[in-house]
C-alpha cells in the first residue's frame with residue numbers, strides 16, 4: 331500500500347525512543363522516576379467531575395453543535411472578558427477537542443503549501459509537525475537564554491519573508507517556563523501588525539505563573555493585534571483535565587467558521603459530557619486551581635535550587651508552566667563507565683540507565699545543550715529523582 335506523501339512529512343517524536351526505553355525498564359520492575367510528565371499530577375476537581383456525572387444522568391449524551399454548546403461558548407466568552415480583558419462575540423469562539431486540536435485546526439484552515447510559520451525555539455514539538463503536514467514550512471527561530479528564551483521583535487522581524495503567514499507564541503512556555511511581559515508582547519505586536527502576520531497565541535499554561543509575573547494575552551494589546559490573533563486555550567492544564575479533551579479558539583469569525591466546518595466533517599463535536607464539565611471548570615470555584623499553583627510554586631523553588639547545586643548547571647528561575655530548562659552543556663565531553671556524553675540525548679540516556687531517572691533532552695524541543703524537567707510530580711519523587719541525578723552528575727569525569 332502506498333501512503334500519501336504528507337504522511338512522510340511528519341517526523342516521529344524525538345522523545346519516543348527515550349520514553350520507550352524508560353517504559354521497558356519499568357516493565358522489568360526497575361523503579362524509574364520520571365521528570366518527563368506533561369500534565370498536572372492532581373486529580374480533576376470534584377465539582378467538575380460531578381458536573382459530568384450530572385450531564386450523563388440528564389441524558390446530555392448526544393451530538394452537540396460542531397463548534398460546541400451555547401452555554402460553554404458563553405462561559406468561554408465570560409472567561410476571556412474576566413481574565414484577559416477580551417471581548418468576543420459567540421461567532422468568534424469555537425470549542426475544540428483539546429488545545430492541540432485547536433492548533434491543528436488552525437494550521438489546516440490558515441496554511442497553504444509553501445506558507446511560512448515562525449516558530450520560536452525552544453518549541454513545543456507539535457507546532458512544527460502540524461505546520462509540516464499542511465505543506466507549509468516551519469521557520470524555526472532560536473531565542474536566547476540571555477533573553478529568557480523570549481523572541482525579540484528584532485529576531486521576529488529578521489525571520490519575516492513575503493511568505494510569512496503566522497507566528498506561534500506560547501506564554502507561559504513549554505518547555506522553558508518563559509513568560510512574555512506586556513512590553514515584550516507590545517514589541518512583537520507592532521511587527522505583526524506592520525506586516526499583517528497572524529499570531530497563534532497558545533495560552534494553555536495561563537494560570538501557572540509564579541513570583542509576581544502576570545499573564546498577558548497579546549490579543550489584549552489593541553484592536554489591530556486582536557484582529558490578527560487567534561487565542562488558543564483550554565481546561566486541560568488549568569483544571570487538571572488532560573483526558574477530557576476540551577480546548578477552544580477565540581478570534582476572527584471567518585477563521586472560527588472554517589474551523590467549525592472542518593470539525594463538523596472530522597470529529598463532529600467535542601465530547602458532550604466533557605463540555606458540561608468544562609462549563610463547571612470555567613464558572614465554578616477556582617480554589618482547586620489556586621491550590622495546584624501554590625504547590626507547583628513550592629516545587630519549582632526546590633527543583634531549581636537542587637539543579638543549581640550541580641557543578642556546571644545553569645538554571646534560570648522559570649516564571650511559568652511546570653517545567654525547568656537548565657543548561658547542561660558543561661558536562662559534554664565527560665564520561666561515566668566508558669560512556670561519553672556528547673549531547674543532551676546521550677546525557678538523558680545515561681541518566682536513565684545509570685540513575686533510573688527519565689528527563690527529556692533539549693534537542694527534542696530544538697534546543698541542544700539543555701534538558702527539560704517537569705515538576706508535575708510529588709515532592710517525594712522530586713527529592714528522590716534529584717538525589718539520583720546528583721549521584722550520576724558527581725560521577726561524571
Ligand SMILES: *Cc1c(COP(=O)(O)O)cnc(C)c1O
Nearest residue numbers: 428429430454504534564566577
Ligand atoms: C499540553 C499542551 C497543549 C495541549 O493541550 P490539550 O488541551 O491537552 O490538547 C498545547 N500546547 C502546549 C504548549 C502544551 O504543553
